[in-house]
Amino acid sequence: MRTDEDRNKGGVLGAAAVGVAALGLGEAVAAARGGSLIDTIGRVLIDTVPIPVVEATVVISGRHDKAATRTGVGAGVVAATAGIGALPQRIRVPAAAAAGIAAGALATRQPTRSASTVLGAVAASGVLAAGLRKRPRGLLGTLGWSLVGAGLLAAAQTLQKDHDRKQDNAIRRLGAMGALGAVPEDGLEGEAGLSALVTPAHKMYVADISLRAPRIDPNRWRLSVKGMVAHTLRLSMDELVADAVEFDAVMVCVHNRAGEGRAANARWFGVPLTDLLKHAIPDSGATRLVTRAVDGYTISLPLEALRSGELPGYLVIGMNGEPLTPAHGFPARVFVPGLYGQYTGAKWLTELELTDDSHSDYWVKRGWTRELLRVHPHARIDSTVPGREIAGTTSVAGVAWAPPHGVDAVEIRVGQEDWQPVELGSELSSSAWRRWRTTLKLPAGAHTLQVRAISRSGQIQDGVDRPPFPVGPTGLHTVTVDV
Numbered sequence: 009m010r011t012d013e014d015r016n017k018g019g020v021l022g023a024a025a026v027g028v029a030a031l032g033l034g035e036a037v038a039a040a041r042g043g044s045l046i047d048t049i050g051r052v053l054i055d056t057v058p059i060p061v062v063e064a065t066v067v068i069s070g071r072h073d074k075a076a077t078r079t080g081v082g083a084g085v086v087a088a089t090a091g092i093g094a095l096p097q098r099i100r101v102p103a104a105a106a107a108g109i110a111a112g113a114l115a116t117r118q119p120t121r122s123a124s125t126v127l128g129a130v131a132a133s134g135v136l137a138a139g140l141r142k143r144p145r146g147l148l149g150t151l152g153w154s155l156v157g158a159g160l161l162a163a164a165q166t167l168q169k170d171h172d173r174k175q176d177n178a179i180r181r182l183g184a185m186g187a188l189g190a191v192p193e194d195g196l197e198g199e200a201g202l203s204a205l206v207t208p209a210h211k212m213y214v215a216d217i218s219l220r221a222p223r224i225d226p227n228r229w230r231l232s233v234k235g236m237v238a239h240t241l242r243l244s245m246d247e248l249v250a251d252a253v254e255f256d257a258v259m260v261c262v263h264n265r266a267g268e269g270r271a272a273n274a275r276w277f278g279v280p281l282t283d284l285l286k287h288a289i290p291d292s293g294a295t296r297l298v299t300r301a302v303d304g305y306t307i308s309l310p311l312e313a314l315r316s317g318e319l320p321g322y323l324v325i326g327m328n329g330e331p332l333t334p335a336h337g338f339p340a341r342v343f344v345p346g347l348y349g350q351y352t353g354a355k356w357l358t359e360l361e362l363t364d365d366s367h368s369d370y371w372v373k374r375g376w377t378r379e380l381l382r383v384h385p386h387a388r389i390d391s392t393v394p395g396r397e398i399a400g401t402t403s404v405a406g407v408a409w410a411p412p413h414g415v416d417a418v419e420i421r422v423g424q425e426d427w428q429p430v431e432l433g434s435e436l437s438s439s440a441w442r443r444w445r446t447t448l449k450l451p452a453g454a455h456t457l458q459v460r461a462i463s464r465s466g467q468i469q470d471g472v473d474r475p476p477f478p479v480g481p482t483g484l485h486t487v488t489v490d491v
């Protein structure tokens with residue numbers, strides 16, 4: 009005989025299936041106009057969880073942080089629906105409606121695609137209310153609702169890909185951004201396993217607070233320069249292209265711990281901020297330049313240092329000869345070589361606002377320092393390969409950076425032996441990363457290799473292991489080789 013408890017268990021599974029269906033319809037409705045319920049809920053989490061949780065997520069999920077957040081949100085929604093399903097029948101429908109209203113209210117506060125996401129939340133709460141009133145029972149009912157949900161989630165995915173394709177086409181129509189011309193070389197071509205001198209956009213790490221890159225129409229987009237200025241400027245892409253120059257620089261995330269891949273070297277195309285600020289004529293009381301993005305992110309930079317060129321900032325519109333990709337900030341971002349990504353300026357820029365010191369930035373409100381964090385000199389080992397020509401040798405190669413001063417030397421040590429210099433590739437620019445290689449003679453056995461970078465300003469890479477928060481990570485990349 010089936011007990012009440014059995015029946016309730018079956019009902020909870022059925023309720024979870026309703027959750028999948030509700031999420032599916034919500035995602036599909038939102039995706040029709042490019043929105044997403046899952047991304048909205050995920051962004052609310054990103055905006056509210058305490059810094060230690062953000063830091064732990066970065067460590068655990070690595071470069072899969074967005075996929076991990078999405079999966080977590082989806083699972084959470086389904087679990088919450090199962091939870092509502094376990095409630096007595098008379099409060100299930102009001103609870104479902106309340107959940108829908110909450111999701112809709114969150115969506116209205118989102119910076120992008122909020123209208124379509126609110127519609128998605130309404131559709132999802134309709135499914136929840138209808139499905140949870142009499143929870144589906146039995147294998148067939150549960151399977152049916154789940155399959156419909158899965159189908160709708162797949163449809164939502166297809167709709168998103170469609171929007172992405174349209175966006176990519178609009179970007180492609182803009183044509184080249186700077187001339188990559190001859191591929192830059194540094195004399196270390198052909199070293200097995202060594203990072204490319206110039207990182208292709210699709211291989212560059214992505215770090216931001218948005219689960220999906222906002223899609224911005226380049227034809228309607230204008231950059232405004234406003235606030236405490238004599239002239240408010242509204243600049244089109246064409247006007248920016250006319251004033252842009254190329255520069256080589258490495259971008260490094262403040263979460264890049266020793267040896268990790270949250271760093272990329274590119275040939276950027278952008279307008280020097282010194283020039284841009286001359287046109288706007290800042291008021292005498294203006295002290296900061298706020299870079300503000302479509303996703304609500306802001307980073308502000310000290311105006312005087314930008315105007316004097318002490319901080320060599322650019323309004324970037326191109327990477328490696330092409331427009332920025334959506335993931336890397338299309339149509340424009342601000343980049344100051346030598347500052348960590350979190351402090352260097354916003355991607356998906358909407359405006360530059362000149363203001364005074366009363367402004368507070370996204371991460372500063374969350375607990376990060378207001379001081380600009382500068383990139384520490386860093387060397388990374390990319391590969392260790394047994395020597396092909398001479399037995400008993402090991403080729404070691406990697407990259408090092410110390411923007412904006414440049415890498416003066418890279419040193420390697422085996423175990424606790426003395427530091428010894430390695431061969432450096434030629435330098436694209438002092439703000440770019442510099443490749444290096446060396447050949448070691450190592451006796452058979454296991455050996456610990458460590459590398460360190462020394463900047464042209466005399467700064468030696470700090471060997472003490474520290475986490476990214478609060479002032480950026482330090483420590484040495486350590487690799488063990490078995491000879």
Ligand SMILES: Nc1nc2c(c(=O)[nH]1)N[C@H]1C(S)=C(S)[C@@H](COP(=O)(O)O)O[C@H]1N2
Pocket residue numbers: 212213214215216217218259260261262301302303305335336337348349350351353354355356
């Ligand atoms: N609009 C916006 N810009 C942003 C961020 C963001 O979350 N939103 N993150 C910053 C951080 S933390 C880094 S490391 C760099 C990363 O740029 P990338 O994704 O192109 O590598 O962008 C910066 N600019």
Ligand SMILES: [Mo]
Pocket residue numbers: 215260261262263349350
């Ligand atoms: Mo970052």
